[in-house]
Amino acid sequence: MKQIARTLACTALLACLFAVPLRAEEVKAGDLVITRSWSRATPHGAKTGGGYLTIENKGSAPDRLIGGSADVAGKVEVHEMAMNNGVMMMRPLDQGLTIDPGKTVKLSPVGYHLMLLDLKSPLKQGDKVPVTLEFEKAGKVKVSLDVQGVGAPGLTATPSSKSKTDTKGMSPGMKM
Numbered sequence: 001m002k003q004i005a006r007t008l009a010c011t012a013l014l015a016c017l018f019a020v021p022l023r024a025e026e027v028k029a030g031d032l033v034i035t036r037s038w039s040r041a042t043p044h045g046a047k048t049g050g051g052y053l054t055i056e057n058k059g060s061a062p063d064r065l066i067g068g069s070a071d072v073a074g075k076v077e078v079h080e081m082a083m084n085n086g087v088m089m090m091r092p093l094d095q096g097l098t099i100d101p102g103k104t105v106k107l108s109p110v111g112y113h114l115m116l117l118d119l120k121s122p123l124k125q126g127d128k129v130p131v132t133l134e135f136e137k138a139g140k141v142k143v144s145l146d147v148q149g150v151g152a153p154g155l156t157a158t159p160s161s162k163s164k165t166d167t168k169g170m171s172p173g174m175k176m
């Protein structure tokens with residue numbers, strides 16, 4: 001009897017481990033492969049949110065991410081974060097973001113990112129937010145952003161910076 005209980009416990013544990021796989025959801029569009037599309041829950045009342053994903057160009061010609069759209073947002077822009085006189089600022093990439101052949105470009109909270117402007121409703125943890133990306137060559141590509149918790153770590157974000165990053169810390173460089 002004990003043996004059975006132990007087996008069951010093991011099975012349950014395994015089931016749990018496999019229930020939360022690192023989902024390698026891929027979206028392919030021509031030569032582009034898009035993975036790890038995610039976002040962060042937005043604080044109450046926030047009008048902007050981020051969109052993060054990894055784009056790999058398996059082709060032999062460059063492509064460019066020039067913009068996007070989402071039902072949840074009035075506008076979607078491609079932004080970059082950059083240090084300017086010691087202050088982290090962000091600005092829209094007017095020319096879009098080039099993905100060179102053979103290269104992988106990561107959009108993250110600390111670098112290039114999608115900016116969802118004029119949010120119509122908050123992004124909630126667990127939501128899947130459909131976003132349509134627009135590439136110069138690959139055209140329109142639908143992805144869905146997996147919304148993580150408000151404090152979901154960025155690549156180098158420190159715990160104390162998380163509340164500032166979302167709206168206030170990001171806004172000096174932009175007019176909204």
Ligand SMILES: [Cu+2]
Pocket residue numbers: 079080090091113114115170
């Ligand atoms: Cu931005």
